[in-house]
Amino acid sequence: MREIMFENEKSFIKTKIKDYLETEAIDDPAIEFRQIPFSGEWGLAVPLFPVAASEARSGKRVIVPQRAQELAEGIKTSIGQAPPGFSHLEAINGYLNLYFSNAAYARRVVDTVIDAGAGFGRGTARHQTVMVEYSQPNTHKSFHVGHLRNVILGGAICRILEFAGYEVIRANYLGDIGLHVVKWMWNYLKNHRGEVPGENKTHWMNEIYAEADSLFQDSENEAEVRELYARWNARDPEIVALWQETRQWSLEGFEQIYNLLGESFDRIYFESDVEDSGIALVQQLIDRGLAQDERPDGPVFIDLDAVLGTKEEYRVLVVLRSDGSSLYATKDLPLAIQKFSEYDLDKSVYVIDVRQSLYLKQIFKTLEILGFDWADKLYHLPYELVNLPGNVTMSSREGTVVLFDDLVAEATQRAKDIVEVKNPELADSVKDKIAEAVALGALKYTMLSRDNTKVVTFDWDAALDFNGQAAPYIQYAHVRAGSILRRAGEALPEAVDFPDQLEKAEVDLIELLTRLPAEVQRASEDFRPLVIANLAFDLAKAFNDFYNTCHVLNAEPTVRAYRLRLVAAAKQVIATSLNLLGIAAPSSM
């Protein structure tokens, strides 16, 4: 917003600075605007270090920091009186600081936010389409905390991209075929025939899978599973029908989870849909001499390093097993092609954990070699794993996974207990809704408030801690703001002037409101929801500070009026930033 709102002032200042520097025989100086770090007043900072440094480089004997300060002072003197819209100037530490007139700035910010409402911070339409593929669960299996990071990250990325001005297509790619599915069906036929899932479908599906997995250790059982696999491969109608029915249960289970998380998809792809086209594509690769076929003694593979003349960089990509059955690579190649044939994409993002970086690099490179001109639009967004304390990887085989529904149930129960204490008079259904908003918000914030490249160590206590830098803290600030507005018992006052003398807490809060538009852009460019997570917390903290030091309802009428507007603006920006993270902003809790 600062960029949008102060272009005139900036260009005016720039001209003034250039005029002065010309008298110092400096042409075409590098002038940039930064933020003034110390809170209390708003303004623009112009560092003179780059100018002084370029003088030094051109041979002039100057000590850069001293010279920067000298230039800052010189400019200050030459400008003289503060230009319109500014209150005063300052030359310090090699910076020229230009402070805005507080009253005008504050009013401009608050009015802008209130007028724009939920649209405040939205970027202008870019007319570019981005597909984001995320979640990618396997049917017939569990949904655990590791999957959760992917969904939450992918969902937040989509919201941020949309808000930043992109057209977003949410894609999901489900692993609905393979050994794990056959194992599941084998166990079902042998030990659970006729059973149907209960309330929690994913949980039930996983129980049968986990049992199958442990029974599979027995070689006799393994032989039976292989036998069933053969029937599947021969498309035995009975098995195909069972597959369709049981897959549907999984899909319904995932739908339950996505509904709870507030996620939905525009396009769902299945592995089973791209397997045949993938095998056909492999044949083309062989025919073109790109892939080497060693069947039946070896697999079909592409020696990328040999093709590209690189060394130990792209390695070897196996595209078909020696028995002719498909692999991930068999299917990811046609899937990418299908995506671009269905949509006119400017970018295709894969939200997949960091361990698959080389694999995706190989896939993207292979598509480039095949001559698809959109290959440079493929982008892998890697994220680190969720581990258990002691850097233990979650493994369903070793029973160390934290299941999604167990986690949500525990978090919701704890939130409910607190609501019971805080708001015993609320209706039970309302309490449940609040508990869910708080619990899911806390889990989401934990995942989003660290960089994608950092390992998350899952710890029950930390995940369920509702204090400190966590979603409930932010939601609470939102509740407090809403509470003030509600108790004001009147419509929000029309735009009013702000005083020149503002409390520090007011200044800091207003300052943070202005950051949303730029932070949305930064978060979208870098695919980093963390930026928004931090802003949301900073806003909540600033609001709480304001709340404690500046009374609204019992202030004198003119103060009350502008503060009510400030509260409304703050509430709006907090809600928007929470929404971008997929976190609910309740009105009471």
Place this chain on the structure above:
RNA sequence: GUUCCCGUGGCCUAAUGGAUAAGGCGGCGGCCUCCGGAGCCGUAAAUGUGAGUUCGAAUCUCACCGGGAACACCA
């Protein structure tokens, strides 16, 4: 062996190459005649090591140390 990621107070996490490295948790000490205490205030405590680039480095480069990951038929 090749490549990638991560090393910031006791623990967790921030910081477009810019001013005094910012928060949270946990310690310790305070705050409910006042808009909701899931809150607020105070307090001690940190950039793995060594070079380099730069006016300026937590940030960029290189080496080393420590942790994690990937590297032909798992997904």
